[in-house]
Amino acid sequence: MDSTGQFYRSPLLEEDNSVQEDSVECTGDGSVCFRGHPASKKHTGKWKACSLTIFCSFCSYLAISSISKNLVSYLTKVLHETNVAAARNVSTWQGTSFLVPLIGAFIADSYLGKYWTALIFFTIFNTGMMMLVLSATFPLISTDPHVWPAWTYSVSSQHIIFFFGLYMVAIGYGGQNPCVASFGADQFDDTDDEERTKKSSFFNWHHFAINAGALISGTIIVWVQDHEGWLWGFAIPALFLIFGVGSFILGSSVYRFQKPGGQGSAIEGSRKLVHTTGFEFFDKAAIVTSVGCESVGRLNAWRVCTVTQVEEFKILIRMLPIWATMVLFATVLAQMSSTFIEQGMVMDRHVGPLEIPAASFQSVDIITVLALVPIYEKILVPVFRKFTGMAKGITPLQRCGTGLFLSTLSMVSAALVEGNQLQTVQDRGLVGQNVAAPMSILWQGPQYFLIGAGEVFSLIGLNEFFYEESPDAMRSLCLAFSLANISAGHYLISFIISLVPVFTARGDSPGWIPDNLNEGHLDRFFWMMAGLCFLNLSAFVFCAMRYKCKKAY
Template sequence: MAEMRSSSSNSKTNSLIHHPSHHKGGWNAAIFIIFVEFAERFAYQGLASNLIQYLTNVLNEPITQAAKDVNTWVGASSLFPLLGGFIADSYLGRFNTILLSSLIYLVGMIFLTLSVTALKHKLLFFLALYVLAIGDGGHKPCVQTFAADQFDEDTPEEKDTKSSFFNWWYLGIVAGSTASVFVVIYLQDNVGWGVGLGVLAGVLGLALALFLLGIKRYRKEGPTGSPFTRLAQVFVAASRKWRVHSTHGHHNYCYEEKEHDEPHHLHAQPKILTLLHTPQYRFLDKAAMIDEVDSKSKTRDPWRLCSVTQVEEVKLVLRLIPIWISCLMFTVVQAQVHTYFIKQGATMVRSIGPHFQIPPASLQGLVGVTILFAVPFYDRVFVPLARKFTGKATGITVLQRIGVGLFLSILNMVVSALVEAKRVGVAKEHGLVDDPKAVLPISIWWLLPQYMITGISDAFTIVGLQELFYDQMPEALRSLGAAAYISIVGVGSFLGNIVIVVVEAITSRYGQKWLGNNLNRAHLDHFYWVLAALSAVNMCLYVWISKVYVYKKVQEGHYTSDHQGSAHKYRPGV
């Protein structure tokens, strides 16, 4: 029978592996990575924020079709990161994936610029859009994770810095997005789409050059091979031992990490934390139980016997799936910012002074401005205040933070429905219901509350999801973890399309369509009430899921590495 045994023989070796150079990493390295993310957000937001205007005003698409096209592109841009994260973790590593995807992104933006200027071809425009989506697929899951990797959790001072890293990282992203919304959209609407997209291409090229300037400062981790192999081994091993009955005792569990003889090039490898056993998903525990066959074997078959840590890594992934599902409606609500919010604003008075009109899409900048104030307020005021009541270092838990944002998204749809009812009422009062291009005598600033609530809810839920899917994923799967949280936006966008199609089908069968080209005749307020009701049901589901959620439990002071012996050894035949 195998037994647990602790050993510290590898501690010095691991230290050398994970800290190859003291002058690398930290904010001195992360700042260069932030420039790349700033540029990507600047480019993405500068395009996505006003895309529906180009589709309706230049390509003459109906509003509903344009909204679905925007959602489809946003969805694809948010699902490709799953493939990009897998490639980064398995084959290329995060640095190489960022470099390659940044080049693809730049090429896509250049082709997009050509499609609205010199070539002016609709097919090329859509082709370039999805080249951008592919580039985004490698960029999104890796940049944040690569930046977070620059802070070592084993060094107390860097661990403290990393604790607030996600807040300030997201603040940088929002700064790029906000600057783009105010500057680029104005250029697109008043100077020309060629100039606006050309600026985006130039910013991307500059950021890529800055990223390469910091190449000697980065802490780089090489690929670890397919992370899915390690997960699959647990399911196979558990199924092969389905006849094993008792999983209550821990005395016959394997705590060893499989040794590898092959070195992983010159890059440091992600360390594997020693995870403590948890009682959920007990059927998987059989994969770590040492039965008679295992005890007689001289070598461990990884497809028959897995370590407790390996089993717990699978449980980490499984626990995140319900959270992922319960946040989809949140992104359906947020998608309205890029679509129907803009078309509402286009029908309202947008004048500031006698000679300047706010582009309707520029109001999205208010989301960014709100976040720019909300994130520092959360980090410097709310957390210390909440800490006095909860005793938690973070003030509230990550799941509670996400939950606050979900509640605010419900409030957002309620407010949006009331404001839209007011806008339609003004149209009826002035006899403009049948004139969809008329500017209604109601200020665009009536939309301010829904944009601000969007920003505050983002500051809670999006930052919370970033932290959750980074911290609670196995270390070897962190790029995929980032991709998984981003994919919530992607699937949520497709779900938004489904809601639109269903609402159109039902309402056209029983009367007038709620969603048509003439927003004054449509019932967009009813659509918002539907989203509020769906979000409320979703919120109930989330509360139930979060109550049974178990956070990662790490055994302090014990780490293993993919090419090292572990602190806990399995001895066959004992």
């Protein structure tokens, strides 16, 4: 009140800048050890701790990619679904696995913390894997002449248990994914310049590890599924998952833990944000008024926010256009587990005396990532640094834009390959015959390579962008938000694929993606995707050039 007894509107509510002096031996970001005491800089965190989370992510991704990489083959050959139905089901399931992270991250940031939330979803993940193993035993049970009569309807029972287990795997993997990833990044202290620089390397090597898991699943596990059966094909990744979760639990004593902040800046020691222009109407939430006071000298937290809380909300609004323009990249990634495999299944898959499973050719993408991550870390970053003067070489947004460009080229490459294949089929009089074309599957190499290169730039850049720009108390949620981008991309491509036969099948024409691809025009579908990717890249550049990065102190 002023001297006349009237309430007045003050400037923006200032932060409480009183910070307790940190011990030299403890971290400066408010993290604690497993027992709840301030975390020691010497005995906790850094690479010795995050390496265990990286190994856990390696095992987790090996398990889920062992399913996703050959799922379209399982649905068409074992469950006898059509190409369109299988591609749609694969995209819908993968979309679910990247949507659930929002739930897991919300629980982690608001209530349980990342560690305990991850363990809960790991339990669901393991249960789902066990159900897939169980479903794979049904064909073996049904062939036994002494089978119990209740198992005579094994086909329908197999469907029910398989899909129930499949979606438990999606929920379990999706819920733990942002928790483990951001928990690993939390092992580096943001208030320490040296550790903060290493955090960028963590995202590179984390992505390297999950692609190493994908390489094993896409070669060895897929081969086991095709040649030794699905029982072993599901049991082996289930064992890897158990090893990964065990290693995650064993590292509990060396981890650094951030207390859940309840979606506000409640983490002790968290950084404050500088007030920015733009979206200024939100600043009213940080202005003291009579309705914001319950009593003299006391503010109602439900009505009056701090500057940092307002700026955190502005950050989320600013990130939305970046998030939206990265959705098309996820639709390109989805092609590797659906249309690319279907394209490879009707090509000549013999390389010398060996016959390559169509799903295994995704290994080109994985090998590309494994090769380019060290090259990016050791060669490209120093080169970029000479031109930009930045410690990281280029910004996360610049990495994302480069990846979008490469994904557009991938769709162009896929369209050219399919066009040449259809021309070969027509020249040899194979139209209408459901046989493999004489064109080698090796021609798919460039499209997989370009997507892999795009991943090194876009996926890692997007995760780093959301982690760095997110409020300190909402990092799991924002990292999950970046994963939800992939979910949206899978749902979008599932919707697009569903519309393709509606608009392209006319009379005797079977449409662009029929069961017999030799009668269709999959090349036109790829050209359409290339055009959408180019338009999306233009929109991304427009949004990225206008994005304002956060400033913390």
